Amino acid sequence: MRLENLCRLLNGTLLNTPAISEINEFGFDAKAIKRGYAFFSNDSNENDISQAISNGAYAIIATKINSIQDKEVAYIKVEDIQLSIIRLVRFMASEKSLVFYHINKIQMSIISNIHIKNAKLLPNRIHDIFKIIQNANFNDIFFSDDIEILNQLSPNYQSTALTKNIEIINSNSMFFVNFVFDEIYYQNINIPQIFLKDLCSLIETLSGNNIHFKLNEIKSLDHFEPIFIDKNFYPVSFGTSFRAIIVENDIELFKLEANYLANKFDQSDIIITASKNTKLDIENVAYFKNLNDIKSFKNFRYVLILCNKEELMERLNEKEEATLF
Template sequence: MRLENLCRLLNGILLNNPAISEINEFGFDAKAIKRGYAFFSNDSNEDDISQAINNGAYAIIATKIGSIQDKEIAYIKVEDIRLSVIRLVRFMASEKSLVFYHINKIQKSIISNMHIKNAKLLPNRIDDIFKVIQNANFNEIFFSDDIEILNQLSPNYQSTALTKNIETINSNSMFFVNFIFDEIFYQNINIPQIFLKDLCPLLETLSGNNIHFKLNEIKSLDHFEPIFIDKNFYPVSFGTSFRAIIVENDIELFKLEANYLANKFNQSDIIITASKDTKLDIENIVYFKKLDDIKSFKNFRYVLMLCNKEELMERLNEKEEATLF
């Protein structure tokens, strides 16, 4: 990229008259900079800038530039590194005619837990976003649940939409689904029934863009996860007990799941619980002081619990650890 075009694109100010006139690549890690690269200095660290120059940087891009160490290379001052990178990414995305889709949390989890071809999830960090866009193929498709970054990169992003009918087929568990969609029968898919209306618009988008996927690769979504337990609250194999603790770590999804269970079961069969530090407008919610408090619950079929699964599993497995001594 021509130096004058880069300065204009970044809305930056060229502080010197360098010998170089073009930039070949861009980098954020001083150690990985090579000859011809422009180095984005996030914190204007002089040591990193020196290392980037020694590695062959053709340009230094920073918000603060204390001194010009090498007059042969370009020093570009910008107001905000992140915004400058976004401007550059937006330009590259437009040049490559990239396609962006907004998805929700569940759809993101679905994509994260299966392999898809011809499309990618957009990373969260701006430097990682830069790398994947820089290496993207023309017309490649990206998915993200971050509205803010999508608006910055491509205001004309699209959203998944459901235009076809879903035919559900009865299953013996609410933790997996059988259904027909777009004339395809999906059997024993390891996705809770509550998320079927999130799944199908995503399937329609994937199929409509000829993106290959395998739903049977999904083992868990990290949401609405059941831990089946025996009478002593010790974890047992999936489906081997009539009681389970359903774990959710997202407050908004927890509210939806609480409503789902309230409509599906008698109140006597379910307990909705969360930490006393979390005040939620949910009918009949029970608050706990510590995770161990759930072991006092009686006469239930399902407990929906707002917590971290790993922390809960540690508590539930304490019985086994105690028997070793």
């Protein structure tokens, strides 16, 4: 990239008249800078700048430049490093005609499980985003659940959409599903039925873009997770008890799931519970002081709880630990 174009793109000011006229690559780690690179100095550290120049940097990009150590190297002053990087990433994405899709939290969990081959998930850190966009091919497709990042990179990002019918087959469990979608039969897919529409709208987007996926790779979404328990609240194998605690760690999904259970079951069959420190704008919530309090619940089929699964499992397994002494 020509130096004058880079300065214009970054909205930066060139502080000297260097010998170089073009930049070949970009880097953020002074130790990894090579000949022809432009070095983004996050904290304007003089030692890092010196090392970058020693390694062959053609340009230094920083918000604060105290001195020009090498007159042959371009010194570009910018107001905001992060914003400058975003401007450069946005330019590269446009140049390569990259395609961005917004997906929700559940779809992100699904797509993280199925290991898509010819599309990518967008990282959250700007440096990682820069690297993956820099190495992207023309027309590559990226998925992200972060609207703020997508708005910064490509305001014209797309969203998944469900336009085809779903036929559920033999609906015997809330926690896995058999269904027909787009004339394809999917059997024993390890996804709760409450998320089936999220899944199918994602399938429609993946199929429409010829993105390969395998739903049988899904192990757990980390949302609406059932822990089947015996009468003493001790965990048992999946499906071997008529009672289960359903764990959710996301408050917005918890509200959605509470409404789903309220519409699906009689009120006497379900208990919705959360810490007393969490106030929810939903009805009939049983608030607890600590997780052990849920062991006093009686006469239920399902308990939906807002908490961390690992912490809950520790409490439920305390009985076994106590018997060792």
